[in-house]
Amino acid sequence: MAQYHPSEDLLAGYASGAVDEQTEALIAAHLTFCPACRRMVTEHEAIAGALLERESAPSASVAGVAAILNASPSRAPSTFNEPPLGTLSKIAPQPLARYVYEKTGEADTEGLNWTFYGPGIKRAILVGDEKGALVRLIKAEPGAVFPDHGHGSDELTLVLTGAYRDQTGRYATGDVQCAPAELSHQPIVEDDGVCFAFVVSEKPANPKNITAKIVQRLIGR
Numbered sequence: 001m002a003q004y005h006p007s008e009d010l011l012a013g014y015a016s017g018a019v020d021e022q023t024e025a026l027i028a029a030h031l032t033f034c035p036a037c038r039r040m041v042t043e044h045e046a047i048a049g050a051l052l053e054r055e056s057a058p059s060a061s062v063a064g065v066a067a068i069l070n071a072s073p074s075r076a077p078s079t080f081n082e083p084p085l086g087t088l089s090k091i092a093p094q095p096l097a098r099y100v101y102e103k104t105g106e107a108d109t110e111g112l113n114w115t116f117y118g119p120g121i122k123r124a125i126l127v128g129d130e131k132g133a134l135v136r137l138i139k140a141e142p143g144a145v146f147p148d149h150g151h152g153s154d155e156l157t158l159v160l161t162g163a164y165r166d167q168t169g170r171y172a173t174g175d176v177q178c179a180p181a182e183l184s185h186q187p188i189v190e191d192d193g194v195c196f197a198f199v200v201s202e203k204p205a206n207p208k209n210i211t212a213k214i215v216q217r218l219i220g221r
């Protein structure tokens with residue numbers, strides 16, 4: 001059972017489609033570990049759906065839109081071919097493995113573009129911009145000590161396998177560390193196996209396409 005969770009604001013943002021795709025992938029993966037957050041997201045989705053219904057004309061209710069989309073022959077089939085997720089699926093829940101595959105075209109962890117980050121530690125940048133890495137996977141051997149580092153922005157880390165510890169706590173499989181920009185830390189990997197982690201540097205929420213995402217989520221289940 002996960003001990004550390006995304007904030008309720010983030011879960012609400014996820015439920016309403018207001019988070020970016022990397023945060024969405026991270027939270028979707030956390031939800032596979034965490035019944036408590038799944039319940040909270042369901043509640044927020046219900047609220048978002050009710051708001052959408054109230055703000056829309058009666059003929060454009062969620063149920064109405066869903067019915068139209070379901071009836072449309074041009075709609076993509078709801079069961080699309082899943083990518084061939086190889087060893088990625090051994091370390092990452094399906095929503096995250098699919099995201100990594102979409103970003104890299106790699107189905108196996110070995111195929112990712114790993115670079116040296118410290119003794120016993122490698123990282124693969126999945127998404128970056130002129131300011132640096134926004135999204136990356138970390139692979140750290142048991143006992144590895146990270147370089148002491150700060151953060152340019154808030155950062156979310158989802159532990160996929162193994163565990164690490166810093167001055168704020170011990171983070172194990174399924175846990176999400178929400179590190180504020182001002183945190184300076186030096187995580188140490190515990191001895192229970194290789195630690196894979198998915199790390200997202202937070203950017204401001206992107207509210208575009210909220211309505212489309214809510215509808216997509218409501219009809220997608």
Ligand SMILES: [Zn+2]
Binds near residue numbers: 002004030037
């Ligand atoms: Zn949770």
